[in-house]
Amino acid sequence: MSHETYELKAETRERVGKGSSRELRRNGLIPAVIYGDKQAPLSIALSTKDVTQRIHAGGFKTTVATIDVNGEKIKVLPKDFQLDPVRDFTMHVDFLRVSGNTHVVVEVPVHFVNEEKSPGIKVGGVLNIVRHAVELHALAGDIPEFLTADLSGLKVGDGIHISHIKLPKGTSPVITDRDFTIATIATPAAGVKEEEAEDSAE
Numbered sequence: 001m002s003h004e005t006y007e008l009k010a011e012t013r014e015r016v017g018k019g020s021s022r023e024l025r026r027n028g029l030i031p032a033v034i035y036g037d038k039q040a041p042l043s044i045a046l047s048t049k050d051v052t053q054r055i056h057a058g059g060f061k062t063t064v065a066t067i068d069v070n071g072e073k074i075k076v077l078p079k080d081f082q083l084d085p086v087r088d089f090t091m092h093v094d095f096l097r098v099s100g101n102t103h104v105v106v107e108v109p110v111h112f113v114n115e116e117k118s119p120g121i122k123v124g125g126v127l128n129i130v131r132h133a134v135e136l137h138a139l140a141g142d143i144p145e146f147l148t149a150d151l152s153g154l155k156v157g158d159g160i161h162i163s164h165i166k167l168p169k170g171t172s173p174v175i176t177d178r179d180f181t182i183a184t185i186a187t188p189a190a191g192v193k194e195e196e197a198e199d200s201a202e
Contacts, residue, residue: 004063005065005066006054006063007067007073008054008065008068009046009067010032010044010046011044012042012044013031013043013044013045021092025048025089025091028048028049029046029047029048030045030046030051030091032051032094032095033092034067034074034076034095034096035097036096036098037097037098037102039097042069046067048090051081052089055081055090061077062108062143062145063143064098064140067095075097075140076096076098077104077106077143078093079095079096080094081094099140099141100139100140101139102139103138103140104138104139104140105136105138105174106135106138106143108133108143108144109132109133109146109147110131110132110134110146110149110165110182111146111147112129114150114151114152115127117151117152118152118153118154119154120154120156120158121151121154125155125156125186125188126186126188127151127185130180130182134147134182135175136173138170142168142169144168148165149164149165150164151185156187157185159185160181160183160184161179161180161182162182164182
């Protein structure tokens, strides 16, 4: 299912504000906040290196982690992080307190498989991805790492909708009022040659 859990060490922050945040960053730390679960928000500082490694490893927002705050282990789900727009380092992270049965909304990436089994792509059709990720309701302990969209048998003009994707048990899409499109097989700009289209139809 989801990425393996991991643990980060943190310390509480007594001072908050721009000045103290800048000081933390100079010392190789990132300011962060743990909130939720009907408890007061907890301001903490984490190692910039450790957090950046986790963000670049993928699945950061879909993996439940443990943060050791001065010996107290708190289970969290990263909800948001800010990157410096110029220097691409992590500025701040928000964590949500969770237990295994906490309901969360997460954005789960879509993986597309079996392109070689799509007649539409074989004749030059283009995979037009409408959604690279889907927002799902899920339990914090059962967040899927990704969803699989199977392109087998799709012709030019066909599409994959959320109803075509097998959702893991206990998850449901946030959008419920329509069978929304994940991707389509679009006509290439030059058009499909008639002979190729006939070949693929045989």
